Amino acid sequence: xNGHEIAYLDDVGLRLGNTIxxxxxxxxxxxxxxxxxxxxxxxxKTTLLxxxxxxxxxxxGTGAVLGAEIGTQDVYAIRNRIVMVGHLPGLWPELTLGExxxxxxxxxxxxxxxxxxALAQVGLAxxxxxxxxxxxxGMLRRAELARALIxxxxxxxxxEAHAGLDAEAIGMVDTIxxxxxxxxGAVMLVSHEPDRLNVHxxxxxxxxxxxxxx
Amino acid sequence: xxxxxxVYEVARKxxxxxxxxxxxxxxxxxxxxxxxxxxxLAIGTDxxxxxxxxxxxxxxxxxxFGMLVIxxxxxxxxxxxxxxVRLLGIEPAAAFAGATVATSALVLFFxxxxxxxxxxxxxxxxxxxxWLFVILPLVATGMGLLGTIASGVTTSIGTRTSLTPLLIVPxxxxxxxxxxxxxxxxxxxxxxxPWLILLFAVxxxxxxxxxxxxxxxxxxxx
Numbered sequence: 001x002n003g004h005e006i007a008y009l010d011d012v013g014l015r016l017g018n019t020i021x022x023x024x025x026x027x028x029x030x031x032x033x034x035x036x037x038x039x040x041x042x043x044x045k046t047t048l049l050x051x052x053x054x055x056x057x058x059x060x061g062t063g064a065v066l067g068a069e070i071g072t073q074d075v076y077a078i079r080n081r082i083v084m085v086g087h088l089p090g091l092w093p094e095l096t097l098g099e100x101x102x103x104x105x106x107x108x109x110x111x112x113x114x115x116x117x118a119l120a121q122v123g124l125a126x127x128x129x130x131x132x133x134x135x136x137x138g139m140l141r142r143a144e145l146a147r148a149l150i151x152x153x154x155x156x157x158x159x160e161a162h163a164g165l166d167a168e169a170i171g172m173v174d175t176i177x178x179x180x181x182x183x184x185g186a187v188m189l190v191s192h193e194p195d196r197l198n199v200h201x202x203x204x205x206x207x208x209x210x211x212x213x214x
Numbered sequence: 215x216x217x218x219x220x221v222y223e224v225a226r227k228x229x230x231x232x233x234x235x236x237x238x239x240x241x242x243x244x245x246x247x248x249x250x251x252x253x254x255l256a257i258g259t260d261x262x263x264x265x266x267x268x269x270x271x272x273x274x275x276x277x278x279f280g281m282l283v284i285x286x287x288x289x290x291x292x293x294x295x296x297x298x299v300r301l302l303g304i305e306p307a308a309a310f311a312g313a314t315v316a317t318s319a320l321v322l323f324f325x326x327x328x329x330x331x332x333x334x335x336x337x338x339x340x341x342x343x344x345w346l347f348v349i350l351p352l353v354a355t356g357m358g359l360l361g362t363i364a365s366g367v368t369t370s371i372g373t374r375t376s377l378t379p380l381l382i383v384p385x386x387x388x389x390x391x392x393x394x395x396x397x398x399x400x401x402x403x404x405x406x407x408p409w410l411i412l413l414f415a416v417x418x419x420x421x422x423x424x425x426x427x428x429x430x431x432x433x434x435x436x
Binding site: 050053055057076077079080082083084086088089090091092094095099103104106107108109131147151 | 215220223224227230231234235291292293294295297298299300301302303304433
């Protein structure tokens with residue numbers, strides 16, 4: 001911990017019922033850094049991302065995100081600087097892709113034009129009238145990436161970053177991630193395809209602990 | 215973004231989602247109407263009796279079928295949507311108020327939709343009918359508040375269909391009593407102010423509880 005990290009976790013553990021998900025996890029995300037997170041299914045990658053996103057409180061250990069200590073009320077003020085694209089789409093299925101992105105823009109105090117522009121940047125301008133529950137997985141992922149363009153986060157967390165995306169959209173993931181790190185932010189990407197991860201370093205979750213990947 | 219703007223956006227989103235599913239208009243309202251239509255078939259054509267029982271039966275139907283409005287699928291967001299709302303920095307109290315506004319509006323729509331059937335079949339002889347403009351929104355608001363609180367509680371402890379009615383039914387009894395007695399008062403030409411005060415007090419208590427519990431319930435979700 002040096003006080004300048006975007007996020008750090010120190011000996012963080014999480015137990016849900018009798019199941020230990022994380023044990024003594026240590027992690028530091030520096031400004032301008034892209035970090036890959038690897039691990040088999042069910043190893044706790046999504047849970048770790050939710051802890052970093054301040055959505056889940058660890059049962060032990062300490063940490064801070066964007067200067068706010070995890071588990072305190074300080075996190076409420078910094079949450080709007082975090083974007084997390086989960087493996088389940090954060091979209092309302094009955095709304096169109098355009099309505100979903102516009103809702104994000106409105107709720108974050110931005111104009112609807114910003115949403116339309118973001119949708120065009122991820123190649124969904126023509127699909128904005130399509131309902132989310134009638135869209136392909138790739139289109140949903142693109143709409144989620146549009147959210148990152150609208151909100152311009154300091155911390156971007158991408159769960160299964162490349163799942164369901166074609167080559168063009170995978171390029172978009174890199175472009176958006178590069179934009180975040182260029183602005184002094186940090187990005188963490190979860191992927192099952194380490195070869196596709198264009199990151200500075202990777203860590204792996206093994207039996208609830210984080211290990212560096214050489 | 216102001217608190218009330220957040221309330222507006224959340225309510226607008228919920229109503230937009232409901233307009234797409236049309237759960238209330240196409241399923242709940244017709245079934246509620248059918249229940250009101252079937253009761254006279256069972257009782258017979260005793261007009262004075264129907265007129266006397268009408269208001270009470272109306273509120274029982276509103277309560278029971280209103281539960282389906284409160285429990286509608288579109289009233290509950292999945293974890294991904296809840297995470298999104300939290301990360302957008304929406305005030306939990308604003309999200310609570312927005313969801314309540316949307317649900318209350320749907321319950322009010324349901325109440326109004328059943329009104330013509332009540333009048334046509336039961337002829338309840340409501341002398342002070344303009345008071346309905348106060349009574350119906352008070353009951354709708356109470357049910358909307360109850361539904362949103364119950365939804366928050368059941369989501370935070372990871373259950374829903376089994377527990378929600380158990381939470382809602384006992385708490386809705388003061389609403390049912392106030393609404394029934396207010397309509398009975400209108401029918402008999404008695405004063406209804408005490409019953410309106412009861413309805414308002416229940417709504418106020420639920421609103422304060424809901425606002426205070428919004429953040430803890432949101433943060434309790436794993």
